[in-house]
Amino acid sequence: MADIAVNEKIDITRDICPITFVKTKLRLEQMQPGEVLEVTMTAGEPLLNVPRSVKDEGHKILKVERVDDNLYHLYIMRGEG
Amino acid sequence: MIWFAISGNSRKAPGGQLIGFKGEKAILEIGIDYNALKKGGFLKQKQKGYFIMRLRTLSGNLSSEQLRHAATIAEKYGRGEVHVTTRQGLEIPWVRFEDFEALNQDLAAGGLRPGTCGPRIRAVVACPGTSVCGQGLEDARYAGELLDQKFFGREVPIKTKLAVSGCPNSCSKPQENDIGFMGAVEPLHESDLCSGCGICVEVCPTGSITMGEDNLPIVDLSSCLGEGNCITSCPSDAWVVGRHGFHLFAGGKIGKFPRLGEKFLEFVPQESISSVTEAVLDVFSHLRKGHERLGATLSRIGAAAFRKALVEELEGEQTMEKSAVG
Numbered sequence: 001m002a003d004i005a006v007n008e009k010i011d012i013t014r015d016i017c018p019i020t021f022v023k024t025k026l027r028l029e030q031m032q033p034g035e036v037l038e039v040t041m042t043a044g045e046p047l048l049n050v051p052r053s054v055k056d057e058g059h060k061i062l063k064v065e066r067v068d069d070n071l072y073h074l075y076i077m078r079g080e081g
Numbered sequence: 082m083i084w085f086a087i088s089g090n091s092r093k094a095p096g097g098q099l100i101g102f103k104g105e106k107a108i109l110e111i112g113i114d115y116n117a118l119k120k121g122g123f124l125k126q127k128q129k130g131y132f133i134m135r136l137r138t139l140s141g142n143l144s145s146e147q148l149r150h151a152a153t154i155a156e157k158y159g160r161g162e163v164h165v166t167t168r169q170g171l172e173i174p175w176v177r178f179e180d181f182e183a184l185n186q187d188l189a190a191g192g193l194r195p196g197t198c199g200p201r202i203r204a205v206v207a208c209p210g211t212s213v214c215g216q217g218l219e220d221a222r223y224a225g226e227l228l229d230q231k232f233f234g235r236e237v238p239i240k241t242k243l244a245v246s247g248c249p250n251s252c253s254k255p256q257e258n259d260i261g262f263m264g265a266v267e268p269l270h271e272s273d274l275c276s277g278c279g280i281c282v283e284v285c286p287t288g289s290i291t292m293g294e295d296n297l298p299i300v301d302l303s304s305c306l307g308e309g310n311c312i313t314s315c316p317s318d319a320w321v322v323g324r325h326g327f328h329l330f331a332g333g334k335i336g337k338f339p340r341l342g343e344k345f346l347e348f349v350p351q352e353s354i355s356s357v358t359e360a361v362l363d364v365f366s367h368l369r370k371g372h373e374r375l376g377a378t379l380s381r382i383g384a385a386a387f388r389k390a391l392v393e394e395l396e397g398e399q400t401m402e403k404s405a406v407g
Contacts, residue, residue: 048284052313056215061316064278072283 004062004075007035013042020046021053028059031078039074047072122195126174134173135196140207140225141169150191158184168204170196202232203242210247210264217247218309219264224351231355239374249308255330256341259375260361262327262354265307272297274319281311324348331361332379340376343384345391360394
């Protein structure tokens with residue numbers, strides 16, 4: 001996959017559910033449709049809940065990248081809604 | 082004047098009337114609705130002269146109107162309090178025996194129905210499933226209503242409890258019931274859509290998904306829980322729903338000797354849960370001994386023997402259906 005142009009970044013590794021999703025959702029809502037948010041998160045609960053909730057909100061997940069044993073980057077394109 | 086017992090342990094007198102249990106007697110005017118009484122839902126209260134009115138809900142749901150009516154009933158016939166039961170019912174305590182008839186008529190007028198107790202099919206416990214829950218995989222609420230319609234209050238040799246959950250989170254505890262249904266999905270992988278991100282490997286609760294050498298996931302369905310995490314989390318929608326429906330659990334109970342139900346069938350379609358329930362009840366009625374509940378029968382004969390009998394019963398039904406059509 002070609003490199004993704006990232007517009008904004010957010011780190012939710014120190015947050016717990018449901019703040020993980022809420023922070024991601026609020027940041028996406030401040031962005032323009034088509035812009036890309038890079039979310040840094042840990043495995044486990046955030047990885048289980050954030051991607052599915054983001055999909056439900058109508059945003060598009062471009063890529064999930066494992067950057068370390070317990071660390072992931074989620075690339076989300078802001079949807080139209 | 083007639084004697085009768087409120088509990089399900091009453092026995093019939095030679096004249097056909099119900100007579101008291103353990104010396105506990107209540108006197109009622111003639112004209113009480115015996116059919117209503119026999120269906121249960123009226124529990125003798127510890128304090129003499131009172132009973133507890135158990136109300137029926139559908140998958141744990143009541144309309145606001147029904148709830149308002151329950152509140153009115155509790156104020157009118159009880160002491161203005163309503164107990165929420167562990168099986169999603171309501172109970173109104175402190176109702177006087179002499180109000181039995183009036184209460185029954187009043188309940189019906191407000192769209193409420195008595196619950197059940199004793200050796201019967203009890204209230205069907207169900208979570209909302211897909212009707213409102215974000216985790217739901219199947220419409221457990223509707224499935225619970227189907228089972229309620231067909232089985233609620235049916236007289237069986239021993240109390241028999243049914244529950245339905247919309248997913249393997251099992252909030253309505255299908256494994257703790259004599260017969261339980263659990264919503265589940267089977268994941269299928271469409272490799273041409275897969276980006277190889279590996280999120281499915283991380284979110285799989287049983288470790289059933291591993292990454293292959295070609296950077297495509299491989300699933301071991303024998304240990305798959307059917308909760309669908311891979312499907313809901315996949316960024317590229319490469320995991321899709323294959324078979325889906327309800328897993329059948331049988332033989333669960335809590336009580337003094339708790340025992341979890343065992344899984345006997347997978348992905349039973351919603352339209353078949355009633356016939357499957359009927360088959361389990363049939364097999365149980367043939368195999369049970371003494372006062373056994375389903376779990377005790379299972380412990381005695383073993384899951385394999387029960388499974389064999391159940392499969393034969395279901396195959397027999399199919400043959401009958403086929404021959405009926407042919």
